[in-house]
Amino acid sequence: MAFDVVVVCTAGTFVGASLLGPPPVAELDYSGVAALGEVALVLALLWRRQAPLAVAWAVMAGTAAVAIVEVTAPGTLVRAIVGADPALWVPAAAPFAAYASLAFGRNRVAWVPVVVLTVIATQPWDPDGARITSAVLLVAGPALVGAHTAARRRLLQGRIKEALADERARLAAEMHDVVTHRVSLMVLQAGTMSLCSEDETTRANAEQLRALGCHALEELRDLLGVLRGPEVPDFGGTETQRAPVPRLEPLIVASRSIGTSVELIEEGDPSLAAPVIARTAYRIVEEALTNVHKHAPGARVRAQVRYGAQTVRLTVHNSPPPDGEHATLAATGSGTGLPALRRRVELVGGSLQAGSAPDGGFSVDATLPSHVPTREGPERG
Structure with a gap:
């Protein structure tokens, strides 16, 4: 974000010089609409990483609009001050948008706005060496640099994946x-x-x-x-x-035996989950109940598991502990249970979220794939 702000400030400096600078720094006189358009396109660069194609299309559309108006009614939006050709006008945001479209775009469509913008800046229907040079330096060149950056990033990511x-x-x-x-x-x-x-x-x-x-x-x-x-x-x-896949009922019974009110709801067919997923779900419930015993004794717990053909959704929610209850075992924990559990869930391709609930209690929410490829094949994992 800091680098993007620098980019916007750099483009804004060029715009300010073009709008407010004295000749020959300012070669063109902008109308109010053209000036607002320049500023809007510069501000759009703040989203050049999140939406590179949208920014590139916006810059291309603004450039096309100015080109069309100047062809039909010269001097309406941009007027020469010191003999410059208004047809050479390219938005200050164009180089940054062309770079971002190729550097951060995710598909081949990223080339389309860059190619159109290059054609508009070049105006091949009226060839001119200055326009071609301007288009190459301000549009095509940054786009090629962006494509090279994206290729290097993909190569680096591939090497990182191989190393991992x-x-x-x-x-x-x-x-x-x-x-x-x-x-x-x-x-x-x-x-x-x-x-x-x-x-x-x-x-x-x-x-x-x-x-x-x-x-x-x-x-x-x-x-x-x-x-x-x-x-x-x-x-x-x-x-x-081989040891059998652990079931959740013994965990629930053990918690009830020490006075914790636990409700277990299982939906779907547990056999749809591979053993590695079933054991991961077991560990999630076990860790959640352990945390309740330590940090919220006396709280009511509701564990819900939905077994599907593609995913297993698991939620463990506990209410706030009753007034007067104190978690005497809270200081005995190492604080690494949930982070370690999250790493285990991510290892099998799932996700885990844990945090305070709106009612003042605590919730653990996990989504796991039903199957993970292992040596045993789809039946076992």
């Missing part, structure tokens, strides 16, 4: 080689302990540890699948060894 993809693949490989290997050993040892131990309590604890390890491996599988796409390596486990 390489880094994600490297992280996935390290996680697979180190983390999953050690967690797998923990699961195997826990399984061995549950089979060999003679103490019933030890066997139960070992089995619980093994189940938690299986869940951790499944989440690592999902994460690696998203990081590396179709090339994620398999862990060697069979389908029967």
Whole structure:
């Protein structure tokens, strides 16, 4: 924005010199309509990034209008002061608009207003070397610079994407080689302990540890699948060894058991969501309920999940805590739960918003894709 303001000020300086400067700085005498048009086109440059084509079309239309009027009634809008040719007139905003149209335009249509503006400035029906030079310097030249800038930006973005993809693949490989290997050993040892131990309590604890390890491996599988796409390596486990996708009901029951009023509304078919999406939704609800327990004890919670063929929409809203309630556990959090959760949601191609609600409570709103390509294919992810 600061750079755009500088651009507008620069173009405004040229306009001011043309309108108010003494001869020979001011070579043309502008009518009131032409002067207002020049100022309006300069101010339009403030939107040259957000709407480059609209600005370019506006400059082209203004130039065409002046050209048509001067051809039919010379001197009506622009009149020569020191012998200059009014036909050489090009708006001060033209170079910046031509550059922006090619530098920030998103399609090939961006060339159209630039080409038309060049033709109007050149006036090929009445060839003149000065007009051709003016058109090249003030329209075609800036447009070519803009096209070069856009090409460099696309090349840089492509290299950034390649670098990010390489880094994600490297992280996935390290996680697979180190983390999953050690967690797998923990699961195997826990399984061995549950089979060999003679103490019933030890066997139960070992089995619980093994189940938690299986869940951790499944989440690592999902994460690696998203990081590396179709090339994620398999862990060697069979389908029967994989931990089941967690359901939301146990989370709700656990919160109700400690006195939190929670309402769960599920719409649609949960099987439409891939396992990685189901686990992400589970983590969203889990984090939202954890925050309620810490920061708004006694508040009422409403969790709503809509399963669709293309998207999964999830909203968790809690009311303000009752008067007199204090969040004694609020200071125990690290403050990284929601940011980490947002990164996880963005990793699978979704979006997450969290903030205060109009009623004084707090809302977490997430939109997730129903499927994310992984090695297991569309059935699993």
